[in-house]
Amino acid sequence: MAAHGPALCLFDVDGTLTAPRQKITKDMDCFLQKLRQKIKVGVVGGSDFEKVQEQLGNDESIRQKFVEDLRREFAGKGLTFSIGGQISFDVFPDGWDKRYCLGHVEKDGYETIYFFGDKTMPGGNDHEIFTDPRTVGYTVTAPEDTRRICEELFC
Helix, strand or coil, X not given: CCCCCCEEEEECCECCCECCCCCCCHHHHHHHHHHHHHCCCXXXXXXXXXXXXXXXXXXXXXXXXXXXXXXXXXCCCCEEXXXXXXXXXXXXXXXXXXXXXXXXHCCCCCCEEEEEECCCCCCECCHHHHHCCCCEEEECCCHHHHHHHHHHHHC
């Protein structure tokens, strides 16, 4: 079924339009090590960031627990935490989740705003925009899913 009227497509790029990132950078590993010194987290030991990537990428419950710990530790500080990407978590000021962009485009006359994301479950960094009444959300697991759905909608 093809879409009618002006539409806007918003994509969560990593894992949705492109292949997911392959490694945690040394800079990110350094940041995580500093964060672990301030917050009690029993997630991973050692500094082998390839093992960290493998563990975080394969066990979603570890990242979910980490995000919950961060929410408790920083409650009332004006920060939002969510699971992001394939191996990451997101931190941003309250109200600056992915819906933030909708305030900039909702008055531009789009009949439909489509959103494609992979972390659309509660706690995922795509959830809020995916469930927002201003968007039509699609959960995708690979670039091929996105392409297939776009072809169904727009071709």
